[in-house]
Amino acid sequence: MYGTIRVELSSERKAKPSVDTGLAFGKYFTDHMFMMNYSEGSGWHDPRIVPYAPITLDPSAMVFHYGQAIFEGLKAYRSPDKSSVYLFRPDKNAARLNQSCERLSMPSIDEAFFVEALQSLVRIDADWIPESEGTSLYIRPFIISTEAGLGVRPSSEYLFAVIMSPVGSYYEEGIHPVAIHVETHYTRAAVGGMGYAKAAGNYAGSLKAQMLAKEYNCSQVLWLDAAEKKYLEEVGSMNVFFKLGGEIVTPKLNGSILDGVTRNSVMQLLASWGMPVTERRISMDEIAAAFANGTLEEAFGTGTAAVISPIGSLHWNDQTMSINVGQTGPLTERLYNTLTGIQNGKIEDPFGWNVRC
Numbered sequence: 056m057y058g059t060i061r062v063e064l065s066s067e068r069k070a071k072p073s074v075d076t077g078l079a080f081g082k083y084f085t086d087h088m089f090m091m092n093y094s095e096g097s098g099w100h101d102p103r104i105v106p107y108a109p110i111t112l113d114p115s116a117m118v119f120h121y122g123q124a125i126f127e128g129l130k131a132y133r134s135p136d137k138s139s140v141y142l143f144r145p146d147k148n149a150a151r152l153n154q155s156c157e158r159l160s161m162p163s164i165d166e167a168f169f170v171e172a173l174q175s176l177v178r179i180d181a182d183w184i185p186e187s188e189g190t191s192l193y194i195r196p197f198i199i200s201t202e203a204g205l206g207v208r209p210s211s212e213y214l215f216a217v218i219m220s221p222v223g224s225y226y227e228e229g230i231h232p233v234a235i236h237v238e239t240h241y242t243r244a245a246v247g248g249m250g251y252a253k254a255a256g257n258y259a260g261s262l263k264a265q266m267l268a269k270e271y272n273c274s275q276v277l278w279l280d281a282a283e284k285k286y287l288e289e290v291g292s293m294n295v296f297f298k299l300g301g302e303i304v305t306p307k308l309n310g311s312i313l314d315g316v317t318r319n320s321v322m323q324l325l326a327s328w329g330m331p332v333t334e335r336r337i338s339m340d341e342i343a344a345a346f347a348n349g350t351l352e353e354a355f356g357t358g359t360a361a362v363i364s365p366i367g368s369l370h371w372n373d374q375t376m377s378i379n380v381g382q383t384g385p386l387t388e389r390l391y392n393t394l395t396g397i398q399n400g401k402i403e404d405p406f407g408w409n410v411r412c
């Protein structure tokens with residue numbers, strides 16, 4: 056597609072972090088990285104796997120000034136017998152990467168090639184995939200604009216890179232629900248903006264509210280829609296689901312919500328269990344009413360890092376709404392066990408989600 060992937064192996068291998076120390080998220084990186092450059096005229100070229108190392112950019116590189124930067128996140132898992140390695144639904148990340156590219160006027164990447172690049176890199180650094188229960192290798196593909204110059208327009212040069220980091224189990228001490236601050240002033244994304252793209256800038260804009268939530272002793276922010284501050288969008292950098300009087304609901308994708316792979320997987324799983332999810336608008340008033348009449352049964356966030364993250368309470372203006380007495384609900388727990396079971400190969404994968412490296 057873009058030429059064969061050139062491989063330059065590292066002459067030195069780094070010491071691997073001990074899994075017993077908890078493996079802080081995204082702190083340790085493997086020995087190699089994937090890189091490929093784009094320039095107008097040549098298109099994507101020189102795909103290569105090289106030793107993990109700092110990169111050099113001109114100080115006027117457009118990414119520093121106008122923020123054309125997007126990323127993806129997915130995990131590689133080792134099978135229980137340790138003999139094989141799987142990526143979880145990498146085709147979904149490939150498709151979403153290109154949606155993000157389109158939104159930020161960046162050049163797309165062939166989706167089959169994207170998956171091939173990931174597979175090649177994982178194979179080379181396979182000994183970095185931790186083996187113990189619940190661990191995995193987090194894969195971070197990203198694209199940045201690299202053309203030197205301050206003119207405001209889409210860059211004519213880009214770098215696509217993939218780095219990888221071994222991660223421990225998200226729930227070292229077991230899965231436990233978290234307190235969520237409903238943010239009524241700051242917003243993450245607006246319809247017409249780039250909320251549906253996995254753009255670095257969306258994260259930059261979310262940090263302040265995240266810090267405020269911490270001050271209120273909450274671990275994440277629940278984002279409301281930018282126009283009316285009435286309707287739920289996402290929780291932190293996760294999609295959000297509720298069980299309200301037996302109905303399972305999640306906010307309908309509207310352009311400001313990111314289309315999560317975990318969200319999609321949860322919806323497919325629930326449908327296969329005869330529990331279809333309704334995608335629709337959900338207002339905070341509706342959640343408060345459900346809390347008042349005792350039908351706010353369960354709530355959880357979904358995303359690659361934590362997979363399923365139960366919500367124990369919502370803090371909205373002066374109101375505190377406890378959910379399932381702050382315990383992980385039965386449906387939340389079943390989803391967590393099934394999805395992580397499929398991912399780490401302990402449960403059969405009826406959907407064909409796991410892709411062998």
Ligand SMILES: *Cc1c(COP(=O)(O)O)cnc(C)c1O
Nearest residue numbers: 292293294313315316317358359
């Ligand atoms: C990445 C991300 C998610 C979760 O997507 P997954 O594909 O499930 O990991 C949700 N919301 C935002 C804003 C994200 O950036």
